[in-house]
Amino acid sequence: xxxxxxxxxxxxxxxxxxxxALAADIYAPSAxxxxxxxxxxxxxxxxxxxxxxxxxWYIRGDLGVGRYSDMNGSGDVDGTSFAISGxxxxxxxxAGFGFGRYxxxxxxxxxxxxxxxxxxxxxxxxxxxxxxxxxxxxxVPLEFNSTSIMxxxxxxxxxxxxxxxxxxxxxxxxxxxxxxDASTFTNDFDADTVIETGTVNTTxxxxxxxxxxxxxxxxxxxxxxxxxxxxxxxxxxxxxxxDYDYSHVDxxxxxxxxxxxxxxxxxxxxxxxxxxxxxx
Numbered sequence: 001x002x003x004x005x006x007x008x009x010x011x012x013x014x015x016x017x018x019x020x021a022l023a024a025d026i027y028a029p030s031a032x033x034x035x036x037x038x039x040x041x042x043x044x045x046x047x048x049x050x051x052x053x054x055x056x057w058y059i060r061g062d063l064g065v066g067r068y069s070d071m072n073g074s075g076d077v078d079g080t081s082f083a084i085s086g087x088x089x090x091x092x093x094x095a096g097f098g099f100g101r102y103x104x105x106x107x108x109x110x111x112x113x114x115x116x117x118x119x120x121x122x123x124x125x126x127x128x129x130x131x132x133x134x135x136x137x138x139x140v141p142l143e144f145n146s147t148s149i150m151x152x153x154x155x156x157x158x159x160x161x162x163x164x165x166x167x168x169x170x171x172x173x174x175x176x177x178x179x180x181d182a183s184t185f186t187n188d189f190d191a192d193t194v195i196e197t198g199t200v201n202t203t204x205x206x207x208x209x210x211x212x213x214x215x216x217x218x219x220x221x222x223x224x225x226x227x228x229x230x231x232x233x234x235x236x237x238x239x240x241x242x243d244y245d246y247s248h249v250d251x252x253x254x255x256x257x258x259x260x261x262x263x264x265x266x267x268x269x270x271x272x273x274x275x276x277x278x279x280x
Contacts (some may be wrong), residue, residue, distance in 0.1 A: 009018050045252040055225060055278035057101050058108070062229065062274025064094040066118070068144075069267040077259045084261060089121040089144065092223035094270055100152075105159045110152050112170070112236075116268065118145045118179070147268070148172055148238055156219065162217045166231070174211035176240035178263070179204050179238075203245070209238025209266075237266040 073084040094117065099111025120143050150172030158164040180203045217231020241262040 006085045011200055013215055018135070019073045023257075029126060034129070054278055058100065058110075058276055058277040059099045059279065060110070060112075060229065060274060060276040062099070062272045064096065064114075064233070064270040064272035066092055066094065066233075066268050066270030068086055068092060069265075070210045071263050071266060073261060073263040075259065075261040084263070087121050087263065089119045091116045092119045092270070093267065094268075094272070096202070096272065096274065098152075108154050108156065110149075110154065111149070112152055113149050115223060116146045116148075116149065118143050120144075133186050139176075141181055143181070144176070144206065144240070144263075146174055146176045146240070146268075148174040148213075148237060150211060150213055152213070152215065154215065162221045164221070166219055169212070169214045171212045174237040174266075176237070176266075177206050178203060178240055178242040178261075180242070199260045203242065205242030205244065207239075207241045209240065211238055212236045219276065225280065227235065227276040229272070229274050229276055235268045235270070237268065239264050240266060 054216035068087075068089045071089075072089040073087070075084055077083050094114055096109045096112055097113040100108050102108050120141055150170040152168050152170030154166050154168030156164045156166045213233055213235040215231055215233045217229060220230070221230040222228055239262055241260065243258065243260045245258065
C-alpha cells in the first residue's frame with residue numbers, strides 16, 4: 001500500500017513538471033498554422049502619369065489650303081487717290097512649323113511660323129476721278145504672299161483621350177510682299193483726242209503689320225506622343241502696302257508718276273492638317 005501511494009505521488013509530480021512544456025509544444029504556433037497572425041502588406045500603386053512628367057515640349061508642322069477674303073484698299077498716283085475693291089485672290093497654299101511647351105495637361109503655349117505661298121489677283125479701280133488713264137488699271141496682275149509668326153495658346157479638351165478637340169488663338173506679326181509684273185495697257189477714254197498707253201514697272205515691295213489668329217480642330221492620338229492635328233485657322237494679317245512707278249504716254253506728252261497701293265484688312269481662311277510630336 002505504501003509503495004503504491006509513493007508511485008502515484010511520483011507520477012503526479014512528473015506530469016505536473018512536464019505539462020507546461022507539452023502545452024507549449026501543443027499550442028506553439030508553427031508556420032502556416034491557423035493561429036498565425038495575419039500579416040497585411042500595403043499595395044503601393046504608381047501615381048497617375050501626367051503630361052508634365054513625360055513630355056514638357058513638342059514640335060509640330062502642317063500643310064494647309066485656303067483663301068483670302070475679298071480685300072479692299074486704296075492707291076495714290078502723284079497725290080491723287082483712288083479706291084481699290086474686289087481683290088479676289090486664287091487659293092492660297094501654306095506650310096507651318098512650330099514648337100511649344102505644355103503648361104498643364106490641357107494648356108499648351110507655342111510659337112508658330114506660317115508661310116503662305118504666292119497667289120494672284122487683279123483688282124477693280126473703276127474710273128478714278130481725275131485719273132482716267134487708270135480706267136483699265138484693274139487688268140494689271142498682282143501677286144501676294146505673306147509670312148506670319150505668332151504666339152498661340154491652345155486648350156485641349158481631352159488630352160488623355162484618343163480624340164481631343166482643341167481651341168486657341170494668338171497674336172504676332174505678319175510680313176507681306178506684293179509683286180507687280182511689268183504690264184502695258186491702252187486706254188482709249190477719249191478716242192477723238194487722246195489714246196493713253198499705261199505701263200506699270202516690275203516692282204517688289206515688302207511691308208509688315210500686326211496679326212492675330214483663331215484656331216480650332218481635333219487632335220488624334222496615333223500613339224504615345226504622336227498626334228494628327230486636323231483644324232481650321234482664321235488669320236487677321238493686317239494691312240500691306242507698296243510703292244511703285246506708273247507711267248503713261250499720250251500723243252502730247254509723257255510722265256512717270258510715283259504711286260502707291262495699300263491692301264486693307266487681310267483675312268485668310270485655311271484648313272490645315274499636320275503632326276505634333278512630344279519631346280521626352
